[in-house]
Amino acid sequence: MKLYYTPKSHFSRKVRILLDAWGLDATLEDVGNVAEASAPAFGPNPLMKVPTLVDADRTVFDSDHIAYYLVALHDPNDQFAVATRDVDALNARAVMNGVMAAEVEIILARRTGTDTGAHRRFGKILESIPAGLAYLEARAEVFTGPPSYAGFHLVSLWDHLALYEVVPLDYPRLAAHVARITNLPYVARSAPR
Ligand SMILES: N[C@@H](CCC(=O)N[C@@H](CS)C(=O)NCC(=O)O)C(=O)O
Secondary structure (H helix, E strand, O other): OOOEEEEOOOOHHHHHHHHHHOOOOOOOEOOOOOOOOOOOHHHHOOOOOOEEEEEEOEEEEHHHHHHHHHHHOOOOOOHHHHOOOOOHHHHHHHHHHHHHHHHHHHHHHHHHOHHHHOOOOHHHHHHHHHHHHHHHHHHHHHHHOOOOOOHHHHHHHHHHHHHOOOOOOOOOOHHHHHHHHOOOOHHHHHOOO
């Protein structure tokens, strides 16, 4: 298996934590600067985003779809509740993905020379990050219990926000869950550097 990724990518980290938790080997292919429009670096992904998984003759796009693909093959009992149908967990997943996507838009716009403060569109995107985090803080019980994909998702989001300092991180309930989940060796190993 090959995973196109970057060491700092939070969407890729969700998948890397699962791979590590299951003890699965995958070659990690660093695509470099994700702001670049250099199609070949991203392998088969026409959207020029990471992660992408290539498993023999199968290519899978999008972090959650990769997680569904892997759980079906390697963890049929779904110990981390990847394929949950719980609406609260799915809402939390949607909000976490939205916060992560908003952060990517802000970071990549700035990296490529856009003054995000000068555009109302970016103002809204930026505002959605603390709004999403406040939503999660108010519903942090979704992260309680045994290790779960929701918790891995939260740590991936949180560590990336902490690294790039796009918004302050004053969410004590979320911080406590992150501190607990980060103690798992298979989570700590992929911390962004
Ligand atoms: N929905 C996708 C989002 C992937 C994504 O946005 N990845 C970022 C890096 S963390 C990226 O490659 N961005 C490049 C770009 O937006 O041009 C997923 O879950 O895999």
